[in-house]
Every structure is written in C-alpha cells, then in structure tokens.
Amino acid sequence: MSTWLLVVAIIAAVNPARLAGAVPAAVPSRAGVVVVGGLLGAVVLDVLALGGDAVLDALDVSAPTLRVAAGLAALTVALRDLLGPPPAAEPALAGWGAALVPVAVPLVLRPVLGVLALSGGADVGAGPVLAAAVGAVALAAVVVAVVPVDDGGTAGRLRRWGAELGAVALLVAGAGLTVEGILAV
Amino acid sequence: MGVGRRVTVAVIAWVAVAAVLRVGVVPPERCPAVTVADAETAVAEAVGWFERNQRDDGTWLYRYDAAADADLGGYNTVRHAGVTMSLYQAAEIDVAGAEAVADRGTDYALANLVRHDDWAAFEPSSRRVTTGATALLVAGLAHRRAATGDPVHDEVMAELGRFLVAQTEPGGSVLAEWDGQLRTSRPGVYSPFFTGEAYWALTLLHREFPDAGWDEPARRIGHYLATERDEAEGYQPDISDHWAAYGLAVTTTWPGADPDRPLTDAEAVYAERQSGFAGIQVRWESQRTNDWPNWWLRGRQTLGAGLGTLGEQLGGLWPVAEADERLDHLVEPLAERAVCVAGMLVDRQVDADEAAATADPDRTRGAWFQFDITQMDDQQHAMSAVLLALPILEGRP
Numbered sequence: 001m002s003t004w005l006l007v008v009a010i011i012a013a014v015n016p017a018r019l020a021g022a023v024p025a026a027v028p029s030r031a032g033v034v035v036v037g038g039l040l041g042a043v044v045l046d047v048l049a050l051g052g053d054a055v056l057d058a059l060d061v062s063a064p065t066l067r068v069a070a071g072l073a074a075l076t077v078a079l080r081d082l083l084g085p086p087p088a089a090e091p092a093l094a095g096w097g098a099a100l101v102p103v104a105v106p107l108v109l110r111p112v113l114g115v116l117a118l119s120g121g122a123d124v125g126a127g128p129v130l131a132a133a134v135g136a137v138a139l140a141a142v143v144v145a146v147v148p149v150d151d152g153g154t155a156g157r158l159r160r161w162g163a164e165l166g167a168v169a170l171l172v173a174g175a176g177l178t179v180e181g182i183l184a185v
Numbered sequence: 186m187g188v189g190r191r192v193t194v195a196v197i198a199w200v201a202v203a204a205v206l207r208v209g210v211v212p213p214e215r216c217p218a219v220t221v222a223d224a225e226t227a228v229a230e231a232v233g234w235f236e237r238n239q240r241d242d243g244t245w246l247y248r249y250d251a252a253a254d255a256d257l258g259g260y261n262t263v264r265h266a267g268v269t270m271s272l273y274q275a276a277e278i279d280v281a282g283a284e285a286v287a288d289r290g291t292d293y294a295l296a297n298l299v300r301h302d303d304w305a306a307f308e309p310s311s312r313r314v315t316t317g318a319t320a321l322l323v324a325g326l327a328h329r330r331a332a333t334g335d336p337v338h339d340e341v342m343a344e345l346g347r348f349l350v351a352q353t354e355p356g357g358s359v360l361a362e363w364d365g366q367l368r369t370s371r372p373g374v375y376s377p378f379f380t381g382e383a384y385w386a387l388t389l390l391h392r393e394f395p396d397a398g399w400d401e402p403a404r405r406i407g408h409y410l411a412t413e414r415d416e417a418e419g420y421q422p423d424i425s426d427h428w429a430a431y432g433l434a435v436t437t438t439w440p441g442a443d444p445d446r447p448l449t450d451a452e453a454v455y456a457e458r459q460s461g462f463a464g465i466q467v468r469w470e471s472q473r474t475n476d477w478p479n480w481w482l483r484g485r486q487t488l489g490a491g492l493g494t495l496g497e498q499l500g501g502l503w504p505v506a507e508a509d510e511r512l513d514h515l516v517e518p519l520a521e522r523a524v525c526v527a528g529m530l531v532d533r534q535v536d537a538d539e540a541a542a543t544a545d546p547d548r549t550r551g552a553w554f555q556f557d558i559t560q561m562d563d564q565q566h567a568m569s570a571v572l573l574a575l576p577i578l579e580g581r582p
Binding site: 059060061064065066068069073090092093101105106109112114182183184185 | 190195203210462519522
C-alpha cells in the first residue's frame with residue numbers, strides 16, 4: 001500500500017471540515033473538544049492498526065484483500081457524503097463530554113476509519129495510521145479555530161466546501177486503495 | 186435523537202459494516218496446509234492417472250464423466266503436448282513412471298509431424314497446424330533433455346524450433362496457425378496462449394543449445410509480450426499468462442544473464458503486473474466454498490486446469506522475483522499464493538479412498554473434477570502447479 005494513499009484516505013475519512021462543523025457551539029472550548037475527542041479516537045484507531053496483522057490472521061484474510069475492503073468502504077462513504085443530505089446536527093454530551101459524543105463517537109470513530117486502520121496497520125504499520133489520524137484532528141482544530149461558528153453565511157459555505165473536498169479526496173483515495181488491492185499479489 | 190440512541194446507532198453501523206464486508210468482500214481465504222510429502226503424493230497420484238489412462242498409441246483419456254462413468258471423447262493436440270511436457274517436468278524430479286509415460290506421449294507426437302521447408306511441427310490430423318502444440322512439445326523435450334542428458338531428440342528439437350521461429354513475426358508477435366492446405370502461415374491469426382508457449386519453448390532451446398541463436402527470437406517475443414501484446418491483440422484486462430511466466434523464469438537462468446537484474450526494465454514491469462493478476466485470482470478462488478451465499482457472491486470453484494495455471498504462473502514468477510532485485514518485494518507474496526494454490530489442489534484431488542467409491546477408480550483417482558467431469562489438462566496444469574510449489578515448500582531457491 002502506498003503510505004500516502006492511506007494517509008490521504010484517513011484524513012479525508014475524518015474529514016476535518018465536516019468534523020469541525022459538527023462540534024456544538026455551547027462547549028467550553030470548541031478547538032479543545034475537537035483535540036481531546038479526536039485524539040481519543042486516534043488512539044482507538046491506532047490500537048486497531050496495531051492489531052491489524054493478528055486480526056487478518058484470525059479471519060484468514062490477506063492484506064491486499066482487506067485493502068480492497070478498505071477502498072470499497074471509503075468509496076461508499078465518500079459517495080454518501082457527496083450525494084447524501086448534509087449531516088444532521090449530532091446530539092452531544094454537555095461540556096467537555098462533547099469530546100466523547102459526538103467528536104470521538106461517532107464522528108472520528110467511523111466504521112470506514114476502523115477498516116482503514118486495520119488495513120493500514122497490516123500494510124504499513126500503526127505509525128502512519130496514528131500520524132494521519134492526529135494530522136486530521138489537528139486540521140479539524142485549525143478549522144474550528146479559524147472559521148467561526150456557522151452563521152448561515154460565508155463560514156458555513158466554506159466548511160461545506162471543505163467537507164465536499166474531503167469527500168472527493170476520500171473518493172479518489174478509496175478508488176486508489178481498491179485498485180492497489182486488486183493488483184497486489 | 187438522544188446521545189444514548191446515537192451511540193447505539195453508531196455501534197450498529199460498525200457491526201453492519203463488519204458483517205457486510207465479511208460476507209461480501211473479505212470472506213475467509215482458505216489455503217489448506219500442505220507439506221512436501223503431500224505435494225509429492227499429489228504429483229505421484231497425477232502421474233498414476235496418466236499412466237493408467239494412456240492408450241496404446243500414446244494418447245490419453247481426454248474427457249471423462251465420473252457420474253455417468255463415460256468417456257466423453259474428443260482430443261486436443263496442444264493439450265497432448267502439454268501433458269507430455271508436464272510429465273517431463275515430473276521426470277526432472279524423478280517421479281516414478283513419469284518419464285516412461287511421457288516418452289510414449291512423445292512417440293505419438295513424433296510420429297505425427299508435418300514437415301515443410303526446413304522445419305517440423307506437431308499435428309496428427311488437421312490442416313490447422315498450431316504453434317502451441319509444437320511449442321509445448323519443444324518445452325517437453327527440453328525438460329526431457331535436462332532430466333536425462335539424452336541428446337536423441339536434439340535434431341528434431343531444432344526442426345521444431347525452426348517452425349516456431351518461422352511463425353514469429355519481426356515485431357515479436359507469433360502467428361497461431363499454419364495452413365496445411367495453402368502451405369503457409371495464416372496471417373493475422375493470434376492465440377492468447379501460443380505466443381507465451383513459443384516464447385517459453387525458445388527460451389528453453391537457448392538454455393539447452395546456447396550457441397544456436399534461439400535467444401534472438403525469444404528476446405523479440407519477450408519484448409512483445411511485455412510491451413505490446415495485450416494492447417495489440419485486444420486483451421482487456423491483460424492475459425494472465427502462465428506460459429510467459431515460465432519463459433521469464435528460464436531467461437533468468439540463461440548463460441550470461443545479469444545476476445542482479447536478468448530481466449529488461451519492460452520485462453520487470455510486466456512480471457510485476459502479471460504477479461498481481463495471478464494474486465487476485467488466487468485470493469478470489471481461495472474464498473470460494475460452493476455454499477450459499479458464497480456461491481452467489483464468488484461463483485463456483487474453478488477447474489483443476491484453471492487453478493493449476495494460476496499455480497504455474499505464480500510458481501514461474503517466484504524464481505523470477507528471486508533472481509531480479511527489482512522484484513524482491515514480490516518473493517514472499519508469490520510464494521504464499523503459490524503454496525496456497527498447491528494446498529487447494531492437494532485438497533481437491535481425488536484420493537484413493539474417494540476413488541474407491543466411484544464406478545471406475547482408475548479414471549478418478551489422482552484427478553481433479555468439476556461437476557463430475559475431468560479433462561486431461563486438469564491433471565496436467567494441476568500437477569505442474571504442485572511441482573512448481575515444491576521448491577518453495579522445501580525452502581530451496
């Protein structure tokens with residue numbers, strides 16, 4: 001697996017602009033909530049990546065075949081993000097609890113990221129998975145810090161465009177992973 | 186929606202995605218464990234099938250229906266040469282009986298040569314003289330020569346080789362047929378397999394006779410295969426070509442080959458692409474169980490010949506990857522897939538106990554069936570695939 005393809009896929013699947021848009025306004029620190037929840041999710045993904053080889057062995061699945069699965073999952077999610085309705089407002093725990101719900105669950109710990117983490121862990125190791133997930137969280141924190149809360153105007157449009165850009169990147173990375181997985185030995 | 190319900194929905198989504206992927210995309214890849222002894226037994230059983238089912242004239246039972254206990258008739262000259270070749274591969278590692286059975290197949294072939302100009306070709310009955318039958322006969326005789334050191338067929342090998350050269354066009358494409366009525370090659374007619382077969386045969390001729398100039402047409406075909414064939418002849422996706430893999434493997438052993446990079450750049454790229462084509466097919470096949478819903482999602486398990494050719498391709502490419510440093514990263518996955526094929530083949534071969542329960546154990550034992558039918562090339566390709574997996578199983582280069 002090309003490491004860069006995995007990194008792009010993970011960042012695009014976290015979709016920093018989409019994540020930033022879903023953080024509730026009424027929290028002590030929106031960027032802080034993104035960082036805490038995002039890192040929590042990133043750690044879980046890295047644990048999955050560390051277990052990638054063991055999971056593959058237990059399930060009798062080869063790494064290239066799981067790469068195809070990760071690519072197809074990414075393609076499906078990307079198409080849904082692009083063509084489906086915009087995500088509804090997520091219910092949230094109060095205060096810093098929002099780091100757990102909705103940031104870690106369900107926004108960062110999306111099933112597609114679980115598959116990407118397992119596949120990436122088996123293919124290129126847990127390091128790139130963790131780096132990509134942390135990078136995506138950092139990007140989301142930057143978006144939250146720079147782009148104001150959605151006011152129905154420019155800020156909201158920018159975030160929507162960013163989210164669509166993320167979905168397009170996921171589409172491309174998903175297609176790349178699928179083709180790579182098919183052509184691998 | 187409350188927080189608790191949202192978390193529940195998220196958990197359900199994980200479970201649903203995992204279930205869909207497990208059933209639809211990543212069902213278990215079943216590669217039965219196989220040992221050297223298992224593989225040797227499977228080869229010996231396949232040789233036994235050819236021994237028991239060879240006719241007095243040197244041909245073999247071609248197609249057999251075990252359910253009806255019926256010889257379905259028919260014959261194929263290219264496959265006759267292929268079986269003979271495969272048996273000589275077995276003879277090369279001293280499998281009991283293989284050489285004698287192969288020699289009877291050779292006797293039939295050499296008694297049915299067509300001669301024209303300075304060449305000879307193998308065709309017993311038709312005016313459609315195929316390049317493939319002659320190529321595989323040459324390959325078989327080259328293996329025989331390597332196994333025995335016996336030069337008895339050297340002259341006819343050269344005659345047969347000249348036919349292959351005559352069928353090879355300047356750009357490296359290989360005409361599939363020679364018209365026995367018009368006494369000329371049929372222009373513009375190509376075969377998905379004969380090109381690779383001719384390539385392999387000529388690489389073997391150069392290995393056996395390094396000073397006779399067989400390398401030039403072999404290189405020409407090799408370059409054509411690697412750079413043009415699939416596009417020029419309209420194959421989309423590329424042909425998964427086990428014969429080309431055999432040929433590439435031989436070129437890495439040619440006298441004077443670069444010890445680190447024996448392939449050309451184009452051949453190295455081609456070998457990598459071919460490895461991928463074989464790999465995905467083996468992974469797919471290993472997921473097949475013939476049970477519902479797997480049957481619906483993956484199709485039925487393939488023929489012995491189909492699975493065998495994949496094993497031959499992987500087993501042919503494995504020494505190529507071992508020999509060329511640009512393909513180092515393929516050595517392990519190629520070995521893994523080739524052994525997987527061998528495991529599936531050993532598992533699917535009819536053993537003595539299973540054969541005893543059939544109407545004619547002589548025709549079922551050692552064979553590979555699909556829908557109760559076996560064809561002699563099922564045994565040929567499957568046996569060759571298991572033979573090529575042996576060095577991997579034994580851990581030798």
